[in-house]
Amino acid sequence: MERIQILDLMGSLKLYGMRSPYDEVMAAGIKRQHESPRIVGDLLQSEIAGLLPVLWTPR
Secondary structure, three states: OOHHHHHHHHHHOOOHHHHHHHHHHHHHHHHOOOOHHHHHHHHHHHHHHHHHHHHHOOO
């Protein structure tokens, strides 16, 4: 799947904050020759780390 298709899917899922981490994680994963599941796992972990402060803020 091409990058633009992935970014479109992220937009459809309202995961706008994952665009920048996606590029960073993909670049690092490719550079280090990591397998696809590890790259996706790193991407999901970065998204979770970004969501936790938002979920824990008092409203």
